[in-house]
Amino acid sequence: MAAVIAAAVVTLGTTVAGVATAVSAQAAAGCQVTYEVTGQWTGGFTANVKIRNLGDAVNGWRLGWTFPAGQSITQAWGFTASPTSGSVVATNVDYNAAIATNATIEVGFNGSWTGSNPSPSTFTLNGTTCTGTTAPTTTPPPTTPPPASRPTVAADGTGTYRTVQDAIDAVPANNTQRVVITIKPGTYRQVVRVPANKPHLTLQGLGSSPSNVVLVYHNSAGTHGTSGSASMFVDGANFVAENLTISNDFDESSTTSGHQAVALHLNADRAVLRNVRLLGDQDTFLVNDRTRAYVKNSYVEGTVDFIFGGGTIVFDTSSIYEKRSSGGPITAASTDAAKTYGFLFYRSTITGAANNVTTLGRPWRQGAQVLYRESTLSATIRNSQPWTDMSGNTWQNARFLEYRNTGAGATVNGNRPQLSDAQAANYTPQRYLAGADGWNPM
Structure with a gap:
């Protein structure tokens, strides 16, 4: 190897320059950026960029930085870049355009390099400079480079x-x-199945954003039953999906029955979704009982019960969108009462098409366990009553919890059970996912 890339963390100060305009694509904002090289090989590397907005909320962001000579972006997820070398400008993609005050989003890219120890400098958020210092951290072990240019x-x-x-x-x-x-950019219309006897599979989209690779079909519960209506079925353990979209484009308004139409039926232990979009209407994402899954920097949308099932899953720094103007419940968990953990929304953002119409969930089974933790809840959440009953199961007897949420849809009242600080130590992403084998994909 001609040179070694040192993993670097760039922590930028909190000084806010200029005047911030709330919810504007041109808003200036203070920021803190963490830049880390997470993998490297001869001539290439993978980097992760975490952006924390310390100014007014923005809806539409541009992150700028300067690469040294010889370093450039070859594949990005979570943003588009123009140019890809020199003075880079990274612009949001549609699903992560908004960054609330003190909120964080993460994006990443593969890059090429020559020279030694390259790292970007002079970060700006929407034109406002954030200053700081560069501190090297432990260099990660070499990793396997992405596959050659010929896609599978x-x-x-x-x-x-x-x-x-x-x-x-x-x-x-x-x-x-x-x-x-x-997978080369394009739309792939067929039902996709990953059987249980094919573990350790990664599906990796090669586009500049997850919207470039779309796996889609249009079955519905009307002819296939809810669990059989998925566009993708995953039963193989240790499954990974990256930088792609999984969609069910059945239109629930086209019929009076069979509205459920699953995009992803996940029935696999130790699954990871990174920078993935899951699109549908009712019942978009089925997290089945045997599932443990980690969802990072991703997007899920739907109308009713669009994240449901009895599995254990952590949504980390992800975006959840209720797209129906009349609202509906986001979750319908069916956690077995013997299981400690069900659904965790961690440092994620919850938005919707209208205000005061969306509920956080309802119990498909009485033991349902759902926690929204340190997340941003927008005004779409029905503030005074964010949990509802389902099929004789009462929300009060389910395990529905919140902890330190922020935003217009976050408050504390008698209908919103809260974790104490002491209890919160037992409800971390790591605790949700560890299981008996100590799994930690974070």
Whole structure:
């Protein structure tokens, strides 16, 4: 290796320059940015960028920095970059455009480099300079570079396979090593199944954002039952999806029955979704009982019960959107009463199409466990009564909790049970995911 990239964390100060305009694409804001190289190989690297807004809320952001000569972005997720080298300007993609005051979002990229120890300098958020110092941290071990330019899947015939399912089918049964299936930008319309005998699969979109690679179908509960209506079924353990969209585009308004239409039916232990969009109407995301999953920097939208099931899942720094103007419940957890943990929304953002119409959830099973922790709840949340009953199961007897949430939709009253600081130590993302094997994908 001609040179070694040192993992660097750039922590930028809290000075706010200029005048901030709330909720404006041109708003100036103070910021804190953490930049870290998380993987490296000869000629390339992967980096993670965490942006904390210390000024007024913004809706539309531009993060600027300067690369040294020889360093450039080759693939980005969570933003688009123009230019990709020199004085870079990273612009939000639609699903993470808003950053509330003190809120954080994360984006990342693969890059190429020459020279030694490259790191960006002079970060700006919407034109306002944030100053700070660079402190090196432990260099991560070398990692395997992304696959060569030829994608595994490309509908136009430039890949090894034309469909995602063909690529999955070609993986040997009971594989013991990770298999990365790269997918060229495009729309892939078919039902996709990852069977239980094909663990350790990664589906990786090759576009500049998750909207560039779309896996979509349109089954519904009317003909397939709710659990059988998914566009993607995942049963293989240790599954990873990155930088793509999974969608069910069945239109619930087109029929009076069978409204449920699942985008992703996840029935796999130790699954990870990073920079993924899940799109649907009612019942978008089924988190089935055997699931433990970690969802990072992702986006989920729907209308009713659009995150549901009996599994254990952590949404970390993700965006949840209720898209129906009349609102509805976000979650319908069916956690078994014997399980300590169900759904955790951690440092995430909850928004919706209208104010005071969205509820945080309802109990599909009486043992349902849901916690919104340190998240930003917008005015879409029905403030005085954010939990509701379901099919004879009362929300008061479910395990519904909040802890240190902020935003117009966050308050404390008799209908909003809160964790104490002492209790919160037992409800961390790590506790949710650890299980008996100590899994920690964070």
